[in-house]
Amino acid sequence: MNTGQFVLGAAASLALLSGTAGAEDLTVWTLNYSSNAQVNALKASEAEFEATHPGVNLEIVMRGTDEHKTALRVAAGSDTGPDIYFMWAGLGLGGEYVKAGLSRDLTEYYEKYGWDDRVSVPSLAFVESFGAGKHGMPYRFTGEAIYYNKTLFEQAGITAEPTTYDELVAAAEKLKEAGIAPITFGGTVNWHVMRLMDVLLETKCGPDTHDVLMEMRADWSTTPCATEAFTELDMWARNYILSPFMGIDQKQSASLFFLGRAAMMLEGDWHVNPINENADIANFGLFPFPTGADRLYGFAEYLYISSKTDKADLAAEYLDMFTTTAFQDQIKGAFGALSVNKEVKLGDDALDLHKEWITIFDAADGTFVNGDQAFPLDVTTEYFRIINEVASGNMDPQAAADAMQQFIGNRA
Amino acid sequence: MVLRSNSLHAYRTEALVLLAPAFAIYTVFAIWPMIEVVILSFQRWNGLSADRAWAGLQNYRHIFTADPVYWMAFRNTVLWTIMSVIFPPVVGLLLALGLNQKLFGRGSLRAIYYLPVIIAPIAVATMWRWMYDPFFGLFNQVLTNLGLQAWIADWLGDRSIALYSMFVAYTWQHVGFSMVLFLAGLQGVEYSLVEAARIDGANRWQVFRHVTLPALQVTITIVIVLSTISSLKAFDIIYGMTGGGPAQSTQMLALWAFTQSMQIFDFGRGSAISVTLLAITLAIVVPYLRWTQKREAASE
Numbered sequence: 001m002n003t004g005q006f007v008l009g010a011a012a013s014l015a016l017l018s019g020t021a022g023a024e025d026l027t028v029w030t031l032n033y034s035s036n037a038q039v040n041a042l043k044a045s046e047a048e049f050e051a052t053h054p055g056v057n058l059e060i061v062m063r064g065t066d067e068h069k070t071a072l073r074v075a076a077g078s079d080t081g082p083d084i085y086f087m088w089a090g091l092g093l094g095g096e097y098v099k100a101g102l103s104r105d106l107t108e109y110y111e112k113y114g115w116d117d118r119v120s121v122p123s124l125a126f127v128e129s130f131g132a133g134k135h136g137m138p139y140r141f142t143g144e145a146i147y148y149n150k151t152l153f154e155q156a157g158i159t160a161e162p163t164t165y166d167e168l169v170a171a172a173e174k175l176k177e178a179g180i181a182p183i184t185f186g187g188t189v190n191w192h193v194m195r196l197m198d199v200l201l202e203t204k205c206g207p208d209t210h211d212v213l214m215e216m217r218a219d220w221s222t223t224p225c226a227t228e229a230f231t232e233l234d235m236w237a238r239n240y241i242l243s244p245f246m247g248i249d250q251k252q253s254a255s256l257f258f259l260g261r262a263a264m265m266l267e268g269d270w271h272v273n274p275i276n277e278n279a280d281i282a283n284f285g286l287f288p289f290p291t292g293a294d295r296l297y298g299f300a301e302y303l304y305i306s307s308k309t310d311k312a313d314l315a316a317e318y319l320d321m322f323t324t325t326a327f328q329d330q331i332k333g334a335f336g337a338l339s340v341n342k343e344v345k346l347g348d349d350a351l352d353l354h355k356e357w358i359t360i361f362d363a364a365d366g367t368f369v370n371g372d373q374a375f376p377l378d379v380t381t382e383y384f385r386i387i388n389e390v391a392s393g394n395m396d397p398q399a400a401a402d403a404m405q406q407f408i409g410n411r412a
Numbered sequence: 413m414v415l416r417s418n419s420l421h422a423y424r425t426e427a428l429v430l431l432a433p434a435f436a437i438y439t440v441f442a443i444w445p446m447i448e449v450v451i452l453s454f455q456r457w458n459g460l461s462a463d464r465a466w467a468g469l470q471n472y473r474h475i476f477t478a479d480p481v482y483w484m485a486f487r488n489t490v491l492w493t494i495m496s497v498i499f500p501p502v503v504g505l506l507l508a509l510g511l512n513q514k515l516f517g518r519g520s521l522r523a524i525y526y527l528p529v530i531i532a533p534i535a536v537a538t539m540w541r542w543m544y545d546p547f548f549g550l551f552n553q554v555l556t557n558l559g560l561q562a563w564i565a566d567w568l569g570d571r572s573i574a575l576y577s578m579f580v581a582y583t584w585q586h587v588g589f590s591m592v593l594f595l596a597g598l599q600g601v602e603y604s605l606v607e608a609a610r611i612d613g614a615n616r617w618q619v620f621r622h623v624t625l626p627a628l629q630v631t632i633t634i635v636i637v638l639s640t641i642s643s644l645k646a647f648d649i650i651y652g653m654t655g656g657g658p659a660q661s662t663q664m665l666a667l668w669a670f671t672q673s674m675q676i677f678d679f680g681r682g683s684a685i686s687v688t689l690l691a692i693t694l695a696i697v698v699p700y701l702r703w704t705q706k707r708e709a710a711s712e
Contacts, residue, residue: 070674073459096677100460187569188657244546246658247569256547377676382480388659392571403480410478 025057026314028303029071030086032062034251035273041334045322048330052321056314069093076102083309084318089126089136089300090373092380097304098130104305105133109316118323120342122367123300136302137319138340142268143298143360144195144370145288147275147353152180152263153285161287165203168290172240175263183236184262186253187246187391190384191372195266195297196236197387198371200229202291207368214374221398221405230390230397237391246392254278268298269336272353286356288364296364299373337361382407446690452683459677471684482685485656485663488575489644489689492582492664493696496643500583501635504590505628509620511591512598522595526588533585537652540581544568544653568654571661578653578662582646590635597631598624633704637697644693665689 026049033039039062046058061082063071068086075081076097087094097103110116115137116124123138146168148161153171156178162168172182186192201210205225212218213226220226237245242262245253257265258279265271266289275281289297303322305315321327328341333350337357346354372380386403389395395403453471457464475482511522528536543550544567552564567577601624609619647666650656656663656671663671665685673682 066675073674073677076460096458097460100458102460188655190657244566244569247544247546247566247574252545252547261547378678381671381676385480385660388657392658394571394659407480410474 024055024311024314025059026084026311026318027082028058028060028084028086028318029068029082030060030062030303031068032064035270035277035334037273037277037334038270041331044331045318045327048327049318049321053314053317058318072097076100079308081308082306083311083315084303084305086139086301086303087136088373089138089302090369091130092376093373094126094136094302094304095130096377098135101131102304102307103131103135104307104309104312105131106135106137106305106316107133109319110134113316113320115320115323118325118342119340120338123340125367126300126302136304137323139301139303139322140335141298141300141338141340142270142336143288143296143338143357143364143367144266144268145286145297145357145360146183146264146266147257147271148264148285148287149257149260149262150283150285152260156180156263161285162290163287164290165292172236172264176240181242181262182240183264183266184242184253184257185245185266186248186250187388188249190388191370192250192253193237193245193391194371194384194387196241197229197233197383198368199266199289199291199297200232200236201226202293202295202297202368203289204229204232207293207295207366210368214368214371216375216379216408219405220408221402223401226404227397227401230400233387234390234393234397238393241391246388269338269354269357272337272351272357273334275353276351281351281353284353286353286360288360294363294365296361296367297370298367299369378411379408449683449686452679453687455680455683457679459673459679467680471680472688475681475684475688479681481660481663481668482665484660485665485668485685488661488663489646489665489692491575492579492646493640493643495579496582496586496646497636497639499579500586501590501594501632501639503583503587504635505594507587507591508594508598509624512595522591525591528585529588529592531585533648534652536581536585537649540578540584541568541653544577569658571658574654574658575662578650581653582649585649586639586642590639593631593635593638594628597628601627629704629708633701637701640696640700641693644689644696665692 030042033042042060042062046060049058050056072081072085072087085097087097089095094103106115119138120141123141127134127136127138152175156171156175158171158174162171175182185196201213205213205223209218209223209225213220213223242253242256248256253262254265254267254271254274255278256262258275272281275284291297303319305312305319309315323341325341325343328339328344332339332344332346333354337346337350337354338361346358371383375383383404386395386400389403390397390400452464454467454469455464456467456470507525511518511525515521542548546552546564546566546569549567551567555561555563565573568574605623605627606619609623614622645666646664647670650662650664650667651670654662656667666689669682669685669689671682672685673679676682
């Protein structure tokens with residue numbers, strides 16, 4: 001190596017080092033998604049942000065649900081962790097982080113960027129629910145409804161989508177008589193069967209009573225509709241859920257649905273892409289679970305800026321970019337039918353099921369969230385256990401309602 | 413005399429210097445966390461707040477009297493431990509006795525039986541979960557092909573068999589560990605004693621009962637103690653196969669402590685469960701070790 005090469009090499013190394021030292025890292029922790037469309041959308045946000053922010057290195061870390069929750073708790077006790085983190089917006093999840101002071105108040109950014117005007121009203125429902133100021137930026141707002149296999153419905157002689165709970169039960173009975181498993185759930189992931197219990201509570205109790213039960217302000221053991229909902233859950237488990245189901249998870253359950261082994265599945269609007277990627281989407285239809293009320297079953301997911309970050313401005317710029325009309329238009333449909341940006345509409349080329357979802361969102365009058373978002377974590381764990389006991393035929397409905405109330409009572 | 417004292421002092425200093433790094437690491441990563449868990453068991457902490465409120469015995473009172481899962485986890489842990497000190501060691505001993513004979517391919521067979529031990533428990537759990545899949549799993553497919561549809565079961569979803577289904581996977585993974593220890597122990601059995609017993613007319617069972625088994629006394633103690641400790645802290649395979657379900661029916665104390673701390677984020681109650689698990693482990697292992705030490709001392 002001559003002197004010239006040495007000097008050139010040293011200069012290049014110095015430049016590289018100074019470039020590295022000057023780079024600003026921004027870390028986002030979120031879930032790993034099963035749909036390619038969702039993963040690609042996140043990668044697109046990374047590319048877009050880095051392109052508009054030279055010198056910034058955006059790292060999106062994706063983990064499984066439980067691993068994500070655990071990693072956040074561990075990070076909460078240390079000085080390391082993400083600048084932005086994903087969390088469901090309900091009381092037992094995102095709400096707990098807000099209450100613990102781990103979410104930065106974003107009021108100044110809401111004002112600076114005009115997010116209140118940009119984001120749809122239902123998705124903002126939890127922004128001011130759990131702490132002073134505004135916490136979290138809506139990332140997506142989802143609904144859950146019944147997907148069904150049109151061919152299997154035809155085989156069972158079902159000619160119209162059920163619009164009442166009785167019609168749904170009648171349809172399930174027809175399917176069963178035709179030798180078709182009416183609906184599928186995966187029991188190992190507790191939250192899947194929970195969805196059925198949630199909608200049965202809404203059906204049997206109505207919105208007001210359902211809400212006070214979930215807020216633990218009503219006595220489960222003496223509220224008749226709670227026992228009735230458990231009774232219905234028992235009935236569905238005995239008669240209409242593709243069995244065995246306690247030993248399979250949601251993914252296995254979805255595979256069975258794609259393969260036509262069951263006629264219905266209670267899933268969110270995010271399920272359109274997996275159906276499209278794994279089956280003939282033209283063969284699938286959609287209708288809201290007929291609870292008798294007009295509320296939509298669904299929840300919001302937020303991106304929170306950590307109270308520990310010293311890059312709040314940069315983090316807010318990412319949230320702003322992610323929710324702009326231009327970027328949301330670019331990824332529309334990836335995370336579900338509805339963009340959190342109210343200006344973004346699905347195009348004519350959107351999947352039919354996504355278009356149906358928009359109709360469902362438009363027709364909804366309010367929302368009710370999943371049980372695991374409504375309850376604190378310990379109550380959620382007990383709710384899961386009791387639901388599984390009833391679904392396994394090991395606990396009768398009144399005992400289930402009593403057990404719920406006993407656990408809630410013991411907390412006090 | 414002075415020379416001896418100086419040299420003893422030098423040995424002690426050298427020993428202390430050599431032990432110090434390991435002791436420091438052990439203190440930081442094992443002893444202090446244990447002390448921390450005991451302290452936490454008397455506090456309320458959600459893992460987020462900076463404050464840890466003193467709770468006295470409330471966490472213990474809750475897990476013993478108000479927790480709907482603790483006693484189920486306790487029962488399962490006891491049952492699992494009893495099965496763990498019986499089945500894997502017995503199967504391991506039988507395999508060791510077989511593979512101690514001069515067989516063709518003995519080395520390969522030993523490696524094959526030991527192989528599951530080196531697989532990560534979570535990988536074992538995933539593999540067996542797929543084999544137990546009620547729709548597409550190996551076991552139900554084989555039963556279907558054999559025309560034994562009546563035997564098809566929801567291996568991990570039926571609470572009456574889920575724990576035992578997991579235990580089969582656990583045995584499959586751990587039997588090789590016992591086998592290797594017994595194989596090592598069998599190398600210490602004096603062949604001259606075996607020969608002498610045979611010359612005296614002892615049959616195979618009598619040789620095993622009166623010569624081989626007494627010679628394996630130390631190995632048996634090691635296997636039982638290690639199996640007990642391993643079974644009491646059984647976690648990965650249960651987490652990976654059922655997560656404690658269905659309806660917490662396969663829950664174990666170690667997993668329930670983790671669930672309370674890392675999923676419900678009640679570190680106080682999770683720590684209280686861990687402390688009870690530690691107490692149970694010590695209550696079983698310490699008396700057993702003392703008993704075997706006394707027996708060994710008496711036989712010398």
